[in-house]
Amino acid sequence: MRSDALLFGGDYNPEQWTEDIWRDDIALMRRAKVNTVTLGVFAWAFLEVDDDVWEWGWFDRIVGMLHDAGIGIDLATPTAAPPLWLQRAHPEIIPVDRTGHRFHPGGRLGWCASHPVWHEYSTRIARRLGERYGQHPAVRMWHVSNEIGGGNRLCYCDASSAAFSRWARERYGTIDELNRAWGTAVWGLRYRSFDDVTAPLASESGQNPSLLLAFDRFASDELGGQYRRERAALQAAGVTTPITTNLMLTVGGSVADYADWQSDLDVVAIDHYTRAADPRRERELAFVASRARGLDRSKPWLVMEHAAGAVNWQPRNAPKAPGELTRHSLAHIAHGADGALFFQWRASASGVEQYHSGMVPHAGAETRQFAEVADLGSSLDRLAEVAGSLVAPSSAALVCDIPSDWAWEEGEKPLHDHALPRAARAWHEALSALGLVPDVVPPRADLSGYRLLVVPTMYSVSEADAAALAAAASGGAVVVIEHLAGIADPENRVITGGYPGAFRSLLGVFGEEFAPLLDGESVPLSSGAVAREWTSRVRALPGTEVVDSYASGDLAGLPAVTRRAVGAGAAWYVSAEVAEGFDALVERVVADAGVTASVPVVAGVEAVRRVGAGGRSWLFLINHSAADAVVPATGVELLTRAAVSGSVTVPTGSVRVVREGPAA
Template structure:
């Protein structure tokens, strides 16, 4: 992630301040619409658009013909109007002629069903046939447009893995076996890692190994975990293949692809992917409420290691793919956009520029809605463009690290939600989000970071459901604590190694000695069950029967009801100048905030916000040569006081009472 190409921000945007734009799909509209589009873009302050995402069928109408004239015209038109282009390689969705000629490129589900053309992303990441056609298109695009003055960046495919991350085809099976050979070397080593002595699963030849297709009962858990690792790597390898073609022809143009750090999408290990792009880009759509947006923006900023990143897609208002698609309320368009800027985005873009008349996404909002530019939505878009111009001094600044880190670990996320576990109700990301919200309620900034991140700069590290703990990670956490750091982890942590094998001797396995506790059996709760704690919290989902193994362990809270009444529920073990604590139940944001008040005091971590703003306002800070930029984000639907924060107000420019944030409002203050 620290290689010489990281970070290569598009040169066309370096002097533009904050970039602003959208996916632009002119091929869906008559030519006479294009000049009107560009005029409205200039009115809104658009300075970059993404072109060509779903244009393969227009660019290559048949296997033997090309049609670049329309794209030439659009590229020239945009450049003439001062608008840069993030040019997609158009490989996201192959044209029908390709799947008709080569149905062997089509993905196959675990049940053996073929996914046909008619939607999008109907291709196998491991298909050599698909890759051959796709790379010829990439080469043609790079050769034709590599020297075009509008070209600012290359956009490989689109949302890699959104619909095809898990393919169970014969191509995937062959590639999986190759991946496993590289990982394990011999079938004997694989048998040991997969625990195939169980259920007579022992393999005697590589050709016997298949993806975890539909089986008569639970597929082998390590096979499932390795298939997730392989699937992420297969898509990453595909990205690299396109990237290398682009770099060979256009070495000076940075290359990226749009991650999906959003919702519960977790098929791609983005901590592993982040070092592969020249600059990080992300798509985010609100699925679990506004705090989840902030959580994902925060994680994206930390995957980018504090450097500027590109919000490639989000929505101006309603989307089209949720069960109920509601419009955004007043203030939410600006708040959602500026929240990403607060966490490091130097580009704010939407899907899409003009709302479609036809197709599956015709009810998805856009910068120009069906009502046209004479609409409240477009006026809000133009207001946002003006706001981003006013915030130009923020561009190129870095996120200021917090005192608290929340770890996100993709292998733990994958493994802890697999089948045949103590409970099927466990949701990894929800637990991590609960801790983030609890810290919000206390007004304490936190960084959401991958588990591979350096920890030594943090006073507190929260590791929720850190289920998979290889020896190296256990050593890093122990070293962090003995060096004076304060670690807190939760139920179902430290349980298995990297092969998903139980770490024997009692739970929480790899973290047992560090925490000074031992658990013999899990105690998940049934739906509707709960247990009370003596600190006012209520446990749901999970409890543990904890035995203390170190006389120095303090009990922060005990159960007062349920099977473990009177026994420890939250423990705290001082270690040198640091500590290691354990929370044995799901407490929800309110319960966690009660615990954190005591825990943060031990770690000497305090809120930077005035008391009146805590729990109502999120603070994010970017810093640079011109000082610190404090982003104050109202989490509520009511006015929120932020009195006593001195500095120059960059946003909003007018219309609000000093020291008060409007409902769902944002203020940006330059300090120092």
Template sequence: MPQRWIRWPRPTGLAYGADYNPEQWPEEVWHEDVRLMREAGVNMVSVGIFSWARLQPAPDRWNFGWLDRVLDLLHEGGVAVDLATATASPPPWLTHAHPEILPVDHEGRRLHHGGRQAWCPSSPVYREHALRLTEEMAVRYGGHPALALWHVSNELGCHNARCHCDVSAAAFRVWLRERHTTLDGLNAAWSTDFWSQVYSDWEEILPPRLAASYVNPTQQLDFARFCSDALRDQLRAERDVLRRVTPDVPVTTNFMIMGESRNMDYASWAGEVDLVSNDHYPVRARERPEIELAFSADLTRGVAGGAPWLLMEHATGAVNWQPVNVARPAGAMRLGSLAHVARGADGACFFQWRASRAGAEKYHSGMVPHAGTRSKIWREVVGLGRDLGALAEIAGSRVVSEVAMVFDWEAWWAAELDSHPSDRIRYRELALGWYEALWRAGVSVDVVPPGTALDGYRLVLAPTLHLTTDETNRRLAGHVEAGGHLLTTYFSGIVDENDHVRLGGYPGAFRDLLGVRTEEFFPLLPGATVTVHTEAAGPAWTATEWTELLETSTATAVARYADGPLAGVPAVTVNSHGAGRAWYVATRLDPGAVDALLARVLAEAGAGPVAETTPGLEVVRRRGPASDYLFALNHSAAPGWLRAGGTDLLTGTEHAPDGWIEVPATDLVVLRVPRP
């Protein structure tokens, strides 16, 4: 897992800044930029991210003078630099001279220059040129006093995650040899006797290109793994150059743990960087975007192994790439930024410093908007800088949680392959549904990869963990045997790492742990619902999407279907296993039912909310060496109340222990709570 920063000479406290693209502006603007950065409290900016064409205008010609002046100017202004390797987008001269580096889609269409990330992750030509640029950057700027952090590429895989060209095909075959060793091993893993797909020569194997019917599912799964690994290899290659030249400067790259960004297995990337960084942009059309933000932040922290991380990009206002780019109302930028900090970020940075006047992202908001400093956004930017300065002491503290949720990119890929019982399975959305219930209950959650140690958690959730390895199965069973609680849901434990069904009845890997056996899936058509009655008195629940013909062995039925083809069959069960309890939810429950069920599960597990509040407050606790830091954020239009005591770091107000503290509408309270 990633370590703390190797060297962080500044900024002290929490990082605050943005992507800075001075090459887009006349040089006379640069001095004004640094003056405004100081006014806003900015202490770090990312520089050079899309500057390759400016830095290397021709194969054997370099132009570093302008960047020298920018870094000197920032240093004089007291602003640290997260310096990019500038390899994110190759210059036109490179793709013109070597069109073979351009990516190819699964239909065989070569993509062209004109956007960004116009390169194949497996291209040796691209890598040769990218590493040459990286070395030039490292040698020239490795000793610059402004340099605080190296930034490899930018959002690796955002637009070029999967290339199906012949170069990628050759690299895929090399990867497959390393994974499966022999053709017999590959044919067994891919079950190629089905549909006469047995391979007799490695050269016969291709990426999963457009075919007449469904492509082999394990081939699809392995290609997803290969593509993530190919991008990770590019990260490693640039990082290795930086570490060789500047071993004391920490290295990061910005992940995209948000929304439907599913192509990169970030859990396998985290150990390659010294600091995990993430970009996050909520989908404004969501009814409660603040909950998806919290989920993504908690998942970023889980990928980072619980260590503090950095929010590298988010937006001051609207973005430019959603169907309708909704502006953020007053206060929303502040709350969103500090919600990330509450959940483990040691800084909040934006794309970008100054909103572009031209180009594809000219309508993406910036810290300095098109309207200039006479604007709502600028006033909020300056205010947020003051807030982050007031919260400086929390840097390095860690979030405390009693509950974990297991999240696995490989399970995500496998759950959403074609030819399944239902094409309505959306792995991340199902996980988010259970997370929302915990958020509503005020319970802090660590969203973690499957290899995470689970001791110390009272409750672990593993929703729709479709693909599992034997090691994951042992880890979850061991958690329950040792006295922990586990809740998993339908379509979990079904296949192994090769997408082979675990035979003997569903949910294969978890049958004994859960004390149940399902003999057949009964997915529901869109719009269909069934009624679920609990064994205890109470209102009926509604379920959609999925049901199962399930029988109990050692488990006890908690709820049963009241109608539909499976009337009387258990829908929710609990099983005592070792010293703990394992819960199984064999259908998709409505949000009210999830709330009610989780209230019981949490109570039995002995896990509760972070603090006592009125409904609707978002509460998170970070733990430092001597004090806890309690964040209470109110996203609603009405005041909320928090029962706690301590010093409000944002106002200086002292609150007596166990008193009720008002959290105003669209505002927050951050308390320093000394520990005995």
């Protein structure tokens, strides 16, 4: 990562083009102020053309051309795309699906993370690249594979089964402990020894949710192991520059437990693609950006991939509207990214992703899209001084856990079409609208600096994580537990004795039963709010205040929302999915926590502050509304270089970045 610039560029695949186009590409990159390209992601078959037969000349040439042009390289190990010769010679490395059928060559990520043959070949290509380019001055960062697990998260082959058995032995120690943890007495699914523990291939009925969650955890560990093997191969070859990989974070979880990877990532880097059908996709972007920031709040992170225009994998792939490319990119920067990179530089003419947009579209450089790309490059150049700064500390955070999301998804549940992660996004949107700029952190994060902690989706919770939240409340924080948090333990077993088991003592409630609503049903609350989809039969224990109650139906008069004083803080329980009236509930919780806006609050304007050394700060203002907005600010606006005294006008669909301080 550069300390003097925000990274700008994207995936570059020169093997798809002739060398005369390379020269045109580099000229266009300079025109657009591109300073970084990701190189080599899918190039394995062009570098190792047969087993241990190498052709480096073309790659040496493009690396040299980029270096001569002053363009830095994020060099990828090309293990996302194993060559056909390898898959033909060793078909055993190709993943097996849940039905026991092995896939065929022809896609990408066609490898099993547990197979020793794959380990041998993937680390060899990483080592060879490290030996050849590890000290090259153009190579400023390394990028292990691509979207690890994005198409091969779960493999059910014999190698995976054997690795899963070993993993289970290491985790549980004895087969009796595994049987206890998974509750295998149900349906008589008791294991005699670890030799009986195999990958959960499809059966004629539903399977043990504890087994399925364990396999999810195993798969995450295996994918993390693949990243670490390639990273170690690069380091053994002499690589000393930063090494990372592109994580795939979403609102509702991901393919791996990235909180376990964080210590081995020199830079947290993510891919992020908005959905064209989402009318508030800028809020989903903000949530994911907050989640990336929350993995390591000590340094900036990076957008490794996002789209310049349309993608190719949604049902309807609408292009980004004029100005949207810039707003999305600068929103990531506002939320702490030190760069905005795209997939990809030039739109492919062939292949599966031929209709995925590029910075240079099929129509070429004399287009609206490329003009906006070039304008963005100039904007990032003017914002270079922001590099290295961090988002200002927040007083509020959402606590979210990826394995907990898997726990909800695995096994049969009371409401199968209940989109549990929706609650996390709703809380993030509401807190952001109040100017709080919330973080999204894993439960193992340091929670001591927050005055408001919301737990919207942690269906499964460990005793240690529950204790950390209770300690935060005792220390003065307001902790909010949503309706399906704390129900199960880390093995996906229901915590018995009353819902929500992990948080029952903290909240001072006794939940008797869930009461999910049928499609279209709703229940009014005494405050005038309305619950949809989910309600619960709950009793408030002595010392617990009933904040809101169910106003009709079988639960009439029973608590819907409660509050209990805990030490210097408080614990709230929201036992229903509050639909209408949700914003009022959030405002009441925020007032109880005593937190106030940390940025200006203007309808339709997203505001985030970054702070740097010496007390410098920059206020990012992104106008998502259909009208110009006037926002309080004083300093210098960096994109226009205009002095700002008291307020700045942010045109509709535009961004302004104010270096705060006296007006120039």
